[in-house]
Amino acid sequence: MLAQNHQNPPEVTVVIREYEEARDKAAVEAFESRCDFQQTGKPSLVTNLLGDPLCRVRHFPLHVMLVAEHVEKSEIVGGIRGCIKTVSKGEQEHRVYIKLAYVLGLRVSPLHRQQGIGTKLVQGLEEWCKKNGADYAYMATDSYNEASLNLFTLKCDYIKFRSLTILVQPVHAHNKPLISGVVIKRLDPQLAGLVYYKTMGDSEFFPKDIDVILHNRLNLGTFVAIPKSYLDHWDPKMNRFPPSFAILSIWNTKEVFRFQVKGVSPLTYAECAGSRVLDTLMPCLRLPSVPNFFKQFGVYFLYGLHMRGYGGSRLMKSLCAHAHNMARNDVLCRALVAEVGQRDPVREVMPHWRKFSWAEDIWCIKKLGTAKQEINKNLGPHDWIKSTSSSPSVIFVDPRDF
Structure with a gap:
């Protein structure tokens, strides 16, 4: 008051x-x-x-x-x-x-x-x-x-x-190892749209023009992770999906806008810079050093996150590692960002740093x-607003909204 x-x-x-x-x-x-x-x-x-x-x-x-x-x-x-x-x-x-x-x-x-x-x-x-x-x-x-x-x-x-929850994973100087026994496939935009329509089309906020999003120049690709033993079950055109798989798409926001952290204390600035110096001097330790967030930087936004079946969390983690390694090769990209519903199972799987993330959006x-x-x-x-008491677990976050 x-x-x-x-x-x-x-x-x-x-x-x-x-x-x-x-x-x-x-x-x-x-x-x-x-x-x-x-x-x-x-x-x-x-x-x-x-x-x-x-x-x-x-x-x-x-x-x-x-x-x-x-x-x-x-x-x-x-x-x-x-x-x-x-x-x-x-x-x-x-x-x-x-x-x-x-x-x-x-x-x-x-x-x-x-x-x-x-x-x-x-x-x-x-x-x-x-x-x-x-x-x-x-x-x-x-x-x-x-x-x-x-x-x-x-x-x-x-x-x-x-x-919703916004999860932020800093991009480190080292590649993340991919999980053995998992195959990561890149989908062309047309096939990716088909998969999303069949797996997430009933999700709240799912965009009708998903094909436009997937064909946009800022979309860096859609990827699925499938256990090697289930590759024969993968045929989305025939509505055949394996018992376990995970999918996500990557949106390049750095071509549109950049972020910059300002106003931190000199001690915090020195701690972050020191972590990068130590990582450079001792790369064999593969330290998770803090990227330079104090100069303008870009992020990759992960969207369309969906996993199903036994071992789905393992497959999603493999996709996140793949996205991290893609971002590592982009000198201006210093973080991966995802936004998911608070009841979405993906929320507990996504790698992130709590101090950089937003618990509630x-x-x-x-x-x-x-x-x-x-x-x-x-x-x-039914009035959409009256459904507030039954918040869905999966909400499709349009990358253009970020």
């Missing part, structure tokens, strides 16, 4: 409009650099967009960025991005697809916060989503980001819907006007 004598700054007059690249690109980049501040003694993870303010939504066919322009100063003081996709509601009896909007990248200049600009940006984006036929809108944020959660849940009527959702007015054949007989 705020103290009773605390008064928020008065609201300023802003115009919410669509981003125009030729007119706004430099101003947006300058505005977002002002938002990348860190408090003393509190480490922060800064995202550096590579010269394209639309990079996080550009890979969706339907996307937009809105900016808040200060009327008196003719200055951009806020921004928000959004996109619309078609996803599965995760109903097992019959597959139902809906149009879902994803709200992301909400930022307001530090000097203009608590003045109602964030709320206006969200409302403006919701109107765009409604006009483009979205049934629901959702956003994701760290459970510790109280300001963002309060804005969406208290002021914009979103509700907490799903809770909150997804909040809101039914938009198009869905409130009528229940049509696209939405199905």
Whole structure:
């Protein structure tokens, strides 16, 4: 609760409009650099967009960025991005697809916060989503980001819907050994799409345009791990799957944006640097040294993670080792990241460092006007939001959302 004598700054007059690249690109980049501040003694993870303010939504066919322009100063003081996709509601009896909007990248200049600009940006984006036929809108944020959660849940009527875990595995200087008796096969995008439709098509948030994702230039490949003794059982085109297998895909985020850790103490910086020096001097020890996260770096995002059958965890670990070794050969990639449901069995299998991971990533959702007015054949007989009490174990995380 705020103290009773605390008064928020008065609201300023802003115009919410669509981003125009030729007119706004430099101003947006300058505005977002002002938002990348860190408090003393509190480490922060800064995202550096590579010269394209639309990079996080550009890979969706339907996307937009809105900016808040200060009327008196003719200055951009806020921004928000959004996109619309078609996803599965995760109903097992019959597959139902809906149009879902994803709200992301909400930022307001530090000097203009608590003045109602964030709320206006969200409302403006919701109107765009409604006009483009979205049934629901959702956003994701760290459970510790109280300001963002309060804005969406208290002021914009979103509700907490799903809770996921973000797992981060640093990329080390040494190859990870692969498990013997396991064959790793790379699937072409068409076959990979077929496998995903048959194995994860009923998962919540499964994208209808999975083939577009798998053919995207940022997709580095889809891989399956199969025990050698079950290779004869692998024929997805004939709907033949072995009793045990694991699958994942790899998305190259470093071509879109980079991360950088700022604000750590000198002692922490020295400890991390020292681990790399020791690893260089004594490589035979194969120490899990901390990569240099204090310069800009990229990550590979692992998605479509699925395992089944006896020994599935062993197969998934083998795939993760394969992904690590791919990342090790990329000098700019310093971490593997995956996001999974908190009840997903994969969560207990994925290699990760707890201190670099997020225990709870909150997804909040809101039914938009198009869905409130009528229940049509696209939405199905049940309100998706009312299924919060039965959170599914498997949630398909679209790599374009990351």
